[in-house]
Structure formats: structure tokens, C-alpha cells
Amino acid sequence: MALIPQQFIQELLTRVDIVDLIDSRIPLKKAGTNFKACCPFHGEKTPSFTVSQDKQFYHCFGCGAHGNAISFVMEYDRLEFPDAVEELASSLGMEVPRDENAPSRPKVDVTLYDLMEKIAKFYQRKLSSPQGKPAVNYLKKRGLSGEIAKRFAIGYVPGEWRNLESIFPQLKTDKKLQQQLIDCGMLIKKDNSLYDRFRDRIMFPIKDKRGRVIAFGGRIIDQGEPKYLNSPETPIFHKSNELYGLYQARQANRKLERLLIVEGYMDVVALAQFNINNAVATLGTATTESHLQQLFRTTRELVLCFDGDRAGRDAALRALEHGLSQLRDGRDIKLMFLPDGEDPDSMVRKVGKDEFLRQVSESTPLFEFLLKHLASQVDLNSVSGRGQLVHLAKPYLDKITDPIYHEFFSNALADKAQLSVEKLEKIIEQPQQTAKPSKRPKKVTNNQKVDKTIQLALTLLLQKPQLGLTVNNVTWLKTLPEKGPKLLHQLLEIIHSNPNITTGTLLEFWRDHEKLYNRLAQLAVTEREERMKGNEQAELNDCIKRLLRQAQTQRLDYLRLKDEQSGQKLTTAEKSEYQQLLLLAKQKPEKR
Secondary structure, three states: OOOOOHHHHHHHHHHOOHHHHHHOOOOOEEEOOEEEEOOOOOOOOOOOEEEEOOOOEEEEOOOOOEEOHHHHHHHHOOOOHHHHHHHHHHHOOOOOOOOOOOOOOOOOOOHHHHHHHHHHHHHHHHHHOHHHHHHHHHHHHOOOOHHHHHHOOOEEEOOOOOOHHHHOHHHHOOHHHHHHHHHOOOEEEEOOEEEEOOOOEEEEEEEOOOOOEEEEEEEEOOOOOOOEEEOOOEOOEOOOOOOEOHHHHHHHOOOOOOEEEEOOHHHHHHHHHOOOOOEEEOOOOOOOHHHHHHHHOOOOEEEEEEEOOHHHHHHHHHHHHHHHOOOOOOOEEEEEEEOOOOOHHHHHHHHOHHHHHHHHHOOEEHHHHHHHHHHOOOOOOOHHHHHHHHHHHHHHHHHOOOHHHHHHHHHHHHHHOOOOHHHHHHHOOOOOOOOOOOOOOOOOOOHHHHHHHHHHHHHHHHHOHHHHHHOOOOHHHHHOOOOHHHHHHHHHHHHHHOOOOOHHHHHHHHOOOHHHHHHHHHHHOOOOOHHHOOOHHHHHHHHHHHHHHHHHHHHHHHHHHHHHOOOOOOOHHHHHHHHHHHHHHHOOOOOO
């Protein structure tokens, strides 16, 4: 997200009209100053989905979905943030710039996506032609329906060496087109001849997160090697970053609670045939750190599926090493081991959907598998064996960066080794955590009143940002304790720098902070009493006055303590300030 300058995001949100954007996908009806529709994110008969043109913000009072134009594209089109920005920018004829301080990225020839889409559609047509009959028979034999083949855009490429010439008649003479097809891995140039990379194979298009075809996987129908042939690395395809079926899984599930990582294309489509639409496959590579990072942006639980033999367990250990560093609060990784000779495709056909899903849900937790694997290599009945277990576990423990998971695994390891946690820490030579300094005793203050004042001020500014243009010289807000006043100061700074900013654009500044973003979005749609409407400016001014009085009280307390207890003499300026603050403190606050 940081690669896209904030200034561009603001300009993008200024140029797009959220009403036009949403109305192009779901029909909106005028309802007072807003627009309404049945929510596209949950089933309902009575419209509770509201779009505000003034705020450039949507909110569903039924399911709580909310956000600006970028949020809507992310949710509705199931895209990640950078892709949603690209999509919106493209619709407006804008080019997304990249932060100059970010690592430079090679410019991609976007016409390659168009070429790959044409090729994919050609393969689909060929599957339905007489030439594709052997491929259709094979797919039927594997239990796949036409509906599933269509959903995954499965196709067939005949055995000729130059099929692409029938799609691109100008190919023989168009040198630029030849190079483009070489660049995207579809043509091979050897000596002075050009020929197709894929021949006589069932073709599985590989799509990126935006649904664009970026590569292919081809499976031989009868005997032959290799059984599976993938596209090579290209400017638009990097196999260590991509996952087959992730686009389809996100399209089939608004919210993915869990993703199942399997080995091959046929496993993904076979599970989809049983209405299990949350499987993805790596593309001939082991599960990488990049894969896990992508998947955790989509879901909170991953189940990695492996064969139950030695090779499967070795693969699980390699994936586990990448997975340990990715664990955070709320994330979970489990391991599923299949019986010898089984793969997900054969397993689901043997035991059925319900039993297969039960086994997925009961997969082995990552730490349980790791401890069991390590314990199998030592004699736990001996002191030396238990010490050896700790040393075997140390490299894995070092990879866990999350303190909660680190403590959890340390405790589990200590229990397994029959050691106290303190003894364990000494063995693995971990420095003892320094004791946290004791917190200062809290003063008896009007903190609750301050919190309510801050909340009201934030609500007013989020709902009507232009109210903040009349509020000036508030650097003193940063002197108040807690985060609320500092957040209010930041909000006012943004509004002064962007006088015409809308609610939707304002919230975008906190997208990286999920909890805070959701809290602020909630304030932006909080219904206020009818009697309070129309007095927003006076209310905001009153909030600022009360906060200023709190800041003055805090400053007065500081100067008094400095003068009475620390033995430090107040400067002339501080004495003058102290007298002024005393006078202000004696004045009665205005009644609300």
C-alpha cells in the first residue's frame, strides 16, 4: 500500500463519484439526501445499504459493511487494495504512480494480458470442438462437470505446432507480436523457427488476483512427460508469488474463513466439483513465504495439505519454517496429512464432502506437529534426550517473532521437556526479559468526560469535515495524555491541508490501522439526535473549549509540582504563565 502515494489516492477519491460507481453495479434509489439499495454483501429484502454523495461513503445498517469507493471495489470485486486502486484509476484514465522512495518495479506491457485472454478463449473453444473430444472424455472420467470446466475456464490445445497462428493471422510477419508471445511464454524461438510451447494438452488458465490470465498449466491427456507443463517466468507471471484458484476462491466466498493449500490443479477443481470452494494450489513449487503472506491477507486460517509419506512430512517442515515467521495474533496454520496413495481429489470422492471437511477442520495444529516431529528424534525418558529436544527446537523458536506465539511454544516445549520455563530460557540462552517499569499512579481526572468530548469532536469532524476549518492553533492538543487528543489534532491538520475533503477520503488516511479505521468509520455513521442537528459548529467549538481547559489544568498542575516539589525555580515566563492559568482556573466554565 505504501508504494502508492497518498496524494494520488486523495486525487483518485476526489475524481470518482461513489454514487455513480456503486450504481453501475447495483441500482440505487434516491432516499432524501442519500441513496439506498439492498446490500450486496448480505441477503436482505428491505434496503439498509445507504450511500452518501456528500460524504462519498457507504454504510449498511444490516451487516455493518462500510467504506469509500476503494473499499467498495475491494469488497464487491474481491480485490486487494493495490488492485482496487489500479481498477479505479484505469476506469478514470489515470495511471497509478509509485513512490519514488520505493523499490522500482519494471514496467509491464499491459497488452500481454489481452493476448493471454484471447489465447485462453481460443483454448476453451477448442475444448468444445471435435478436436477436444479426448480432453472432454478425460475430464468426465475424472468426474468434472461442464459447469466446473467453465468456471475455471479449462480448455484444450490441439497437437499442432503452430496453433497460435490461427488466433493471430499476422503472427508470421509481425515481429512485435512474435516478441510479445515469446515474452509471455507462449512461443518458443529456437534457431530461426517459432513454435507453440503448449501442444495437445488440457489447459488450466492461471489468473491473478484481478482475474487476468497471466499463465497456463497444461496436463497431458495420455502418456507423456512432463505430465504437467507450466508457463515459464514472465513479466506478468512469477510462480513463487502466484496460487492457482485463489481468484476463484475469492469470487466464490465473500469472506474466506479458511483456505486449503493443495498440490495441483486437478485437486482444486475436483474439490470445487464437490462445492468445496476454498482450495488453492502452488504452481509446482513449495509453499513460500510470499504465498503465505498473500493468503493471510485473504483469510486467518490456512490448512496445508500433504501426502502422509516421508516426502509429505519433509515438505510440511519446509512450509512450517516459512510459516512460523508469519504467525500473528489471530492467524493460524494447520497441517493435514492424507493416507498413503491418496490426494485431495481421490480422497473427497472416497469419503464424500462432509467427511472430507470434517478431517480438514480436525487438521493438526502447527505446534503440535512440530513438537511431535522433534520428540520422535530423541529419547524423552532421558535427561540428555530432553535437553536435545530443546536444542532441536531452538532454531524454530527463533523464527517465531510474535511474542504471544513465542510464549505459547516455549511453554509447550518446556512441558514436553519436563522443564520450567525459566530453566528452558537458560538452556536456549535467551536473555531474560527486563521487568517493565511500574506505571505511574493515575491521577484522579475527568478522563471519562475527556474521552466523551474527544469522541464527539471526532464524530462531528468525520461527518462534516469542513467544520474543522474554523478551529485553529490547537498544538496544545498534543500535550494531553492518551491517543485521542493526538488523533483529533491529526484529523484537524489533514482537514486544513485539504479544505474540500470528504468523509470517505478522510478515512483513507487510517486504512493501514484496521481497528482504528473501523472505529472511525463507525463514528462517521453514528446517528445523532434530531435536536442536535444544525448546531454542529457550536458543539465542536464547545468540545475544543473543554479540551483546552483540560490542557490548561494539566499545565497548571505541572508548574505547581515543579515549583513546590522539585526544588526548581520557575522562570519569569513560567511564573507569568502560572498566574494566568490560576486566574483561568478560578473562572467558572460556561454552561452547556
